Amino acid sequence: MTVAEIVDHLAAWTPYLLTGFGWNIAVSLVAMAIGTVTGLLLALMRDSRVRGVNGGGGALTVVMHGAPTFVMLFYLTYMVPEHIELWGLNVHVPVWLKASLAFGIAVTGFVSDNALVSIRHLAGGRILEALLFLPSWTSYFLIIVMASSTASVIGVPELVYRARTVIGAVDRPDFAIWVYLYAMVWFLAFSIVLTAAMHLLRGRLTRRARTTRDRDEAGLGGIP
Amino acid sequence: MGVANSIPRVALALAALAASLCPAAPATADDLDRIVERGRLVVGVKEDYAPFGFRDSEGALVGYDVDVARAFAETAGVTVELVPVTSANRLQKLQRGEIDVVVATMGDTRSRRELVHMIEPHYYGDGANVLMASGSGVSDWSDLRGQTLCTLQGALWGRLAEERLLIDTVALNTTRETALALRAGHCVGWLYDEVNLLNELASGDWDGYEVSLPTRFILPWAVAIRKEEAGGRLDRLLGDLLAQWHRDGFLQDLERRWDLPPSPYLKRARERWVERDGTEQYVCRRDDAGRWPLSCREASLVTSEGLTDLSGMALLLLETTGLDVSVLYDPTDRSVFLAGLGLTAALSVVTVVLSIVLGILFGWLMHRRVFAVAPLLRVACAGLRMTPPLLQLYVVFFGLGGVVVALGFTLDAFTIAAIVLSLYAAASNAVAFHHASDVAAGGSGVLRFTPGDIRKALALCFAAVMGNCVNIVKATGMASTLALPELVYASTSIVAEKGNDDIMMNLLLLAYFALVILTVRAFRLLERRVAAP
Numbered sequence: 050m051t052v053a054e055i056v057d058h059l060a061a062w063t064p065y066l067l068t069g070f071g072w073n074i075a076v077s078l079v080a081m082a083i084g085t086v087t088g089l090l091l092a093l094m095r096d097s098r099v100r101g102v103n104g105g106g107g108a109l110t111v112v113m114h115g116a117p118t119f120v121m122l123f124y125l126t127y128m129v130p131e132h133i134e135l136w137g138l139n140v141h142v143p144v145w146l147k148a149s150l151a152f153g154i155a156v157t158g159f160v161s162d163n164a165l166v167s168i169r170h171l172a173g174g175r176i177l178e179a180l181l182f183l184p185s186w187t188s189y190f191l192i193i194v195m196a197s198s199t200a201s202v203i204g205v206p207e208l209v210y211r212a213r214t215v216i217g218a219v220d221r222p223d224f225a226i227w228v229y230l231y232a233m234v235w236f237l238a239f240s241i242v243l244t245a246a247m248h249l250l251r252g253r254l255t256r257r258a259r260t261t262r263d264r265d266e267a268g269l270g271g272i273p
Numbered sequence: 274m275g276v277a278n279s280i281p282r283v284a285l286a287l288a289a290l291a292a293s294l295c296p297a298a299p300a301t302a303d304d305l306d307r308i309v310e311r312g313r314l315v316v317g318v319k320e321d322y323a324p325f326g327f328r329d330s331e332g333a334l335v336g337y338d339v340d341v342a343r344a345f346a347e348t349a350g351v352t353v354e355l356v357p358v359t360s361a362n363r364l365q366k367l368q369r370g371e372i373d374v375v376v377a378t379m380g381d382t383r384s385r386r387e388l389v390h391m392i393e394p395h396y397y398g399d400g401a402n403v404l405m406a407s408g409s410g411v412s413d414w415s416d417l418r419g420q421t422l423c424t425l426q427g428a429l430w431g432r433l434a435e436e437r438l439l440i441d442t443v444a445l446n447t448t449r450e451t452a453l454a455l456r457a458g459h460c461v462g463w464l465y466d467e468v469n470l471l472n473e474l475a476s477g478d479w480d481g482y483e484v485s486l487p488t489r490f491i492l493p494w495a496v497a498i499r500k501e502e503a504g505g506r507l508d509r510l511l512g513d514l515l516a517q518w519h520r521d522g523f524l525q526d527l528e529r530r531w532d533l534p535p536s537p538y539l540k541r542a543r544e545r546w547v548e549r550d551g552t553e554q555y556v557c558r559r560d561d562a563g564r565w566p567l568s569c570r571e572a573s574l575v576t577s578e579g580l581t582d583l584s585g586m587a588l589l590l591l592e593t594t595g596l597d598v599s600v601l602y603d604p605t606d607r608s609v610f611l612a613g614l615g616l617t618a619a620l621s622v623v624t625v626v627l628s629i630v631l632g633i634l635f636g637w638l639m640h641r642r643v644f645a646v647a648p649l650l651r652v653a654c655a656g657l658r659m660t661p662p663l664l665q666l667y668v669v670f671f672g673l674g675g676v677v678v679a680l681g682f683t684l685d686a687f688t689i690a691a692i693v694l695s696l697y698a699a700a701s702n703a704v705a706f707h708h709a710s711d712v713a714a715g716g717s718g719v720l721r722f723t724p725g726d727i728r729k730a731l732a733l734c735f736a737a738v739m740g741n742c743v744n745i746v747k748a749t750g751m752a753s754t755l756a757l758p759e760l761v762y763a764s765t766s767i768v769a770e771k772g773n774d775d776i777m778m779n780l781l782l783l784a785y786f787a788l789v790i791l792t793v794r795a796f797r798l799l800e801r802r803v804a805a806p
Contacts, residue, residue: 209661272748
C-alpha cells in the first residue's frame with residue numbers, strides 16, 4: 050500500500066471512526082457519573098461515626114478496588130439479562146450500559162478514596178484543597194477513556210471495534226497496523242489536550258491554596 | 274449394504290449374543306428375548322431427513338441411520354422392520370413399545386435421557402459452524418462477538434450463539450432466504466449445522482466462501498432404547514456393536530457411502546475408541562459393572578448415577594439444582610480452566626517482575642537526565658500511558674508481528690502480551706520511581722544505581738508501584754483478545770459449550786480476586802524488605 054492510499058482510506062473512514070470515539074467518551078462519562086454518585090455514597094459511609102456503616106463503606110471500597118474491569122465486562126454481559134422487569138416495565142439494558150457499569154465499579158473505588166479526602170478538607174474549611182478533587186477526577190476520567198477501548202470485546206461500537214470493522218472492509222493485510230496507529234493518535238490527542246487543561250487547573254488551585262501538599266495519586270497508573 | 278463382507282463384526286456380535294443368552298441370564302424376559310423370539314428387530318427411523326433416513330426413488334427407506342439399523346438386525350441374526358418416525362413421536366413410540374430401537378437423527382440431551390435410555394457410544398455427532406467469505410479475518414468464534422450472523426428460524430444455534438458467544442443473530446424463514454441474506458451482506462456469516470454447511474460448500478455455489486471455524490455446540494446423536502432396558506443385555510449388545518463400529522471404521526465407511534462430509538465427531542470418536550493402554554487393551558472398555566470409563570463418555574451427558582467422587586457430587590448438584598460446575602466433572606473443562614489459571618498466573622508474575630525492573634531502570638535513567646535517553650524515555654512513557662494498552666497489543670500483534678516474522682523470529686501471543694503489558698506498567702512505574710528518586714536525592718543530589726539507593730527511592734514510591742502492578746495483574750485478561758487461552762478465554766469457551774455462565778463468571782471473578790489478594794500479599798512482604806534498613 051502506498052502512503053497516498055493509506056491516507057485516502059483513513060480520511061474516508063474518519064467520520065465513522067470518530068463516531069466510535071464519541072462512544073468511548075460517552076461510555077466513560079456515564080461510567081464516571083455512575084461511579085461518582087456511588088463513590089460519594091461510600092465516602093460518606095466511611096466518614097460516618099457509626100462503626101457498622103463506616104466499616105461497610107470501607108469493605109465495599111476494597112471490593113470495588115479488587116474487581117478487574119476487563120473481567121467485569123464479561124461478568125455483567127453474561128449475568129445481566131438484556132431485558133429487566135422493573136416496576137412492571139420491560140427495561141432494555143444495552144451493551145454499552147453494561148460497559149459503563151463495569152468501568153463505573155473502578156470509578157466508585159477511586160471516588161470513594163478521593164472524595165473522603167475532600168470531605169475531610171471541607172470539614173476543616175479548606176475549600177481549595179477540597180477542590181483538588183477535580184483534577185484528580187479528570188485524570189481518572191482519562192484512565193477510563195483508555196479502558197473504554199476494551200468495551201470492544203463485548204461489542205460496543207467504539208473506536209477500536211470500528212477500527213476492526215474498517216480493517217475487515219478494506220481487507221488489505223498491511224492496512225491493519227495503520228488503522229490501529231491512527232486510532233491511537235486520537236486517544237493520544239485527547240489525552241494531551243485534557244492533561245494540559247488539567248495541569249492548568251491543578252496549578253491554579255495549588256497556588257491559591259498555598260500549600261505544597263498535593264494529592265497522592267498513587268496507583269493511578271494503568272487500566273484498573 | 275455391505276454387511277455381508279464384515280464377517281468379524283458378525284462373529285463378534287454373535288459371540289456377544291451367545292454370551293448374553295447363556296444360562297446365567299435373568300429369569301424375566303427382556304426386550305432382547307422378545308426380539309429374538311419374534312425374529313425381528315423393529316427400528317424407528319426418519320423418512321424425511323436425507324441422507325440419514327429418507328425414501329429412495331422406489332419408496333424404500335434408506336440412509337445412514339437405516340444402514341445402522343440394518344446392521345444391528347443382521348449381526349443379531351434377525352430381520353429388520355423399519356417404522357417411519359418423526360422428531361415429535363419417536364420417543365412416545367419407543368415408550369409404548371411400538372418400536373424396539375430408535376435410530377432417527379436424535380441428539381442426546383439430558384432432558385431426553387429422562388424419557389429413554391441412550392446407548393453409548395453415540396453413532397454420529399454434528400455441531401454448528403459458520404459459512405462466511407474467505408479472508409474475513411475471523412479465525413475464532415470470539416472474533417464474531419457483537420457481529421451479526423444469519424440463522425434459520427427455529428434452529429437451536431441462534432439462541433446458543435446469542436446467549437453463550439454474545440453474537441447477534443438474525444433469523445430467516447428458509448434456507449434460501451438465509452443464503453440470500455448472507456450474499457446481500459445482512460450478516461457476516463451463516464450459522465447452521467456443520468454437515469449442511471459443508472454440503473452447501475460442496476455444491477459449488479459458494480466460491481470465495483469457507484467453513485473454517487472449529488466446530489461448536491457438538492451434539493452427539495444416540496441410538497435409544499426403552500428406559501427399563503438400561504444396563505440390560507440389549508443395551509450392552511448395542512453399545513458393544515457401536516464401540517466396535519467406531520474401532521473398525523464401519524461408521525466412517527457409512528459416512529462416505531452417503532456422501533457425508535467427514536465429520537470431526539466421528540474422527541475424534543474413532544481416535545478415542547481405538548486407543549490402547551500399556552497392556553494392549555482398549556482404553557475404552559467396560560468395567561466389571563459393565564460401564565464405560567468416564568473419559569470415554571460425553572462429559573456433558575454423564576449422569577451422577579453410580580459416581581461417588583467429586584464429579585458425582587458435581588453432577589448431582591447439576592441434576593438437582595441446575596448449577597453446572599462442569600470444571601468438577603468434565604475433565605476437558607477442568608484442564609482448560611486450570612491451564613487458563615496457570616497462564617494467567619504466569620503472565621501476571623512475568624509482567625509484574627518485568628514492569629518493576631524496567632520501571633526502576635527507566636526511572637533512574639530519567640532521574641540522572643542521561644543525555645538523549647532521558648527525554649526519549651519521558652516521551653515514550655507519556656505515549657504508553659496515554660494510549661489504550663489494548664491498541665498497543667493489537668499494534669504489536671498485527672503490525673510488528675509481521676515485521677518480526679519477516680526477520681525470521683516468531684513471537685507467540687504470550688510473549689507479546691508479556692512485553693506489551695509490562696512496558697505499559699513499566700511506564701507508570703518509571704514515572705513514579707523518577708519522582709521518588711528526585712525526592713530521595715534531595716535538592717541537587719543524585720542517586721546511584723546501587724541497591725541501597727534504589728531501595729531508598731523504591732520505599733518512597735512503593736504504594737504507587739504496587740497500585741500499578743495490581744492494575745496490570747487485573748488487566749492480564751486483555752491477552753484473551755490475542756486468542757491466548759488464559760483465564761478469561763478459558764472461561765468464555767467453557768460457557769460457550771456448557772452454557773453455565775452463572776457458575777463460570779463467578780468462578781472467573783473469584784479467581785481474579787484471589788490473584789489480586791495474592792499480589793497484594795506479595796507486595797506487603799516485599800515492602801518489609803524494602804523498608805528494612
